[in-house]
Amino acid sequence: MSGSLVIAGLGPGAEALVTPQVTAALARATDIVGYIPYVARVAPRDGLTLHASDNRVELDRSRHALEMAAAGRHVVVVSSGDPGVFAMAAAVFEAVESGPPAWRDLHIEVLPGITAMLAAAARVGAPLGHDFCAINLSDNLKPWALIEKRLRLAAEADFAMAFYNPRSKARPDGFARVLEILNEACGDTRPMIFARAVSTPEQAIRIVPLPEARPEMADMRTMVLLGNSTTRLITRDGAPFVYTPRSVPMDATPE
Amino acid sequence: MSGSLVIAGLGPGAEALVTPQVTAALARATDIVGYIPYVARVAPRDGLTLHASDNRVELDRSRHALEMAAAGRHVVVVSSGDPGVFAMAAAVFEAVESGPPAWRDLHIEVLPGITAMLAAAARVGAPLGHDFCAINLSDNLKPWALIEKRLRLAAEADFAMAFYNPRSKARPDGFARVLEILNEACGDTRPMIFARAVSTPEQAIRIVPLPEARPEMADMRTMVLLGNSTTRLITRDGAPFVYTPRSVPMDATPE
Numbered sequence: 001m002s003g004s005l006v007i008a009g010l011g012p013g014a015e016a017l018v019t020p021q022v023t024a025a026l027a028r029a030t031d032i033v034g035y036i037p038y039v040a041r042v043a044p045r046d047g048l049t050l051h052a053s054d055n056r057v058e059l060d061r062s063r064h065a066l067e068m069a070a071a072g073r074h075v076v077v078v079s080s081g082d083p084g085v086f087a088m089a090a091a092v093f094e095a096v097e098s099g100p101p102a103w104r105d106l107h108i109e110v111l112p113g114i115t116a117m118l119a120a121a122a123r124v125g126a127p128l129g130h131d132f133c134a135i136n137l138s139d140n141l142k143p144w145a146l147i148e149k150r151l152r153l154a155a156e157a158d159f160a161m162a163f164y165n166p167r168s169k170a171r172p173d174g175f176a177r178v179l180e181i182l183n184e185a186c187g188d189t190r191p192m193i194f195a196r197a198v199s200t201p202e203q204a205i206r207i208v209p210l211p212e213a214r215p216e217m218a219d220m221r222t223m224v225l226l227g228n229s230t231t232r233l234i235t236r237d238g239a240p241f242v243y244t245p246r247s248v249p250m251d252a253t254p255e
Numbered sequence: 256m257s258g259s260l261v262i263a264g265l266g267p268g269a270e271a272l273v274t275p276q277v278t279a280a281l282a283r284a285t286d287i288v289g290y291i292p293y294v295a296r297v298a299p300r301d302g303l304t305l306h307a308s309d310n311r312v313e314l315d316r317s318r319h320a321l322e323m324a325a326a327g328r329h330v331v332v333v334s335s336g337d338p339g340v341f342a343m344a345a346a347v348f349e350a351v352e353s354g355p356p357a358w359r360d361l362h363i364e365v366l367p368g369i370t371a372m373l374a375a376a377a378r379v380g381a382p383l384g385h386d387f388c389a390i391n392l393s394d395n396l397k398p399w400a401l402i403e404k405r406l407r408l409a410a411e412a413d414f415a416m417a418f419y420n421p422r423s424k425a426r427p428d429g430f431a432r433v434l435e436i437l438n439e440a441c442g443d444t445r446p447m448i449f450a451r452a453v454s455t456p457e458q459a460i461r462i463v464p465l466p467e468a469r470p471e472m473a474d475m476r477t478m479v480l481l482g483n484s485t486t487r488l489i490t491r492d493g494a495p496f497v498y499t500p501r502s503v504p505m506d507a508t509p510e
Contacts, residue, residue: 011274017276019272082377084381085373085383089380093496093498094500110381111377112272112369112374118337118339118367121339121367131388131391143506143507146507153411158401234359235359236359241348241363243344246313248398248401
């Protein structure tokens with residue numbers, strides 16, 4: 001019996017942002033595996049088993065999914081956003097590499113999704129309209145010093161920046177330090193965007209000049225974006241548009 | 256009469272990667288505006304006017320779309336991928352900012368899409384599974400020296416990298432220089448992925464160690480990805496999986 005493993009991105013929350021490819025994969029699945037709130041987004045039906053697990057058990061969850069696929073089940077591992085961006089895809093491949101050789105020959109497929117930074121950016125305009133970087137601010141899986149180093153180099157490169165996992169109950173203080181470093185390295189009033197729960201009924205967007213950003217503006221459901229040195233605000237009735245121009249003047253000289 | 260302007264991402268090519276939100280916007284439109292091959296992806300119907308224009312006229316195209324929206328039409332500007340990533344959204348907001356004040360009060364909405372780097376990454380595994388950056392390699396709108404500076408800083412930050420517009424007929428030589436800089440700055444055999452026309456019938460994927468990458472492996476339909484220093488290849492029958500682990504050892508010390 002030939003099973004399969006699909007790692008699917010559910011997008012940021014709204015059903016209208018789930019690709020037809022992912023919807024079709026969910027309809028064919030025998031088993032759904034994932035973090036509790038993401039599995040809760042899949043409608044129960046006859047013949048479908050839902051396996052919801054807690055946060056921070058990504059490798060165990062991946063191995064369970066691979067075992068079921070190896071036993072002939074059609075398993076979909078669900079991630080929010082895009083599975084390849086700070087989500088389940090890397091964890092599954094870590095499990096494949098360290099697991100039984102037979103797992104390498106499974107049919108494994110990653111289905112992309114709308115990742116949070118792109119949904120958040122679209123909501124306010126085009127703040128990532130020029131070169132940019134994406135940094136996971138959690139130090140659960142990397143040294144804090146590496147985060148600081150990347151922030152400084154990203155500012156020096158004048159990248160717009162997208163920050164995943166800015167702050168959680170377990171890590172209440174790191175984001176304050178991130179804001180200090182960014183203010184020091186950027187030294188201007190470029191806009192910072194706090195986009196919470198984008199595309200869901202709880203969506204809340206806040207745009208502030210970097211020096212006015214405060215740690216408590218972010219929580220674990222918040223995506224944080226920062227413009228580069230050229231990012232513009234277009235004022236208007238209601239929320240402004242934020243965009244980063246496509247061009248840099250041709251006579252601009254890098255330091 | 257109250258018009259509207261939607262800037263919609265069509266994803267990398269396959270219909271199964273177009274979000275239902277974008278499909279609904281196309282169904283409501285009176286006018287579609289965009290680069291010829293993207294407008295060609297929208298099915299003609301009664302009541303819909305298609306306005307296809309050539310490449311490199313993004314600002315003119317944006318102004319035309321805004322004029323029609325201001326005149327009460329329901330206009331959708333189509334981009335491939337995500338409109339906020341090296342595509343039409345920033346151009347539209349540039350036109351809004353420099354245009355008549357009334358354009359600021361138009362109903363303008365950006366609908367995200369699956370951008371090429373995420374479709375390409377999904378196709379091979381999870382090469383962007385850790386911190387990464389996205390760089391447009393075209394120097395049409397920025398000085399070449401800035402591209403070189405960003406490449407070096409991105410390598411120093413140990414970002415995985417996604418390169419848009421690596422090479423075109425008008426810019427045949429820049430990508431050779433990019434490869435030189437990356438080899439010098441990275442100094443290892445991390446994998447480079449050439450993903451051409453992902454999700455279309457012409458899809459072609461090639462994975463090579465960075466020192467073996469050659470300029471002619473890319474053209475204007477190719478998305479190029481580069482792992483970071485920890486990126487792994489999982490060999491197997493058929494194409495290998497490529498992934499970047501989520502973790503960096505906690506005793507790793509940034510230089």
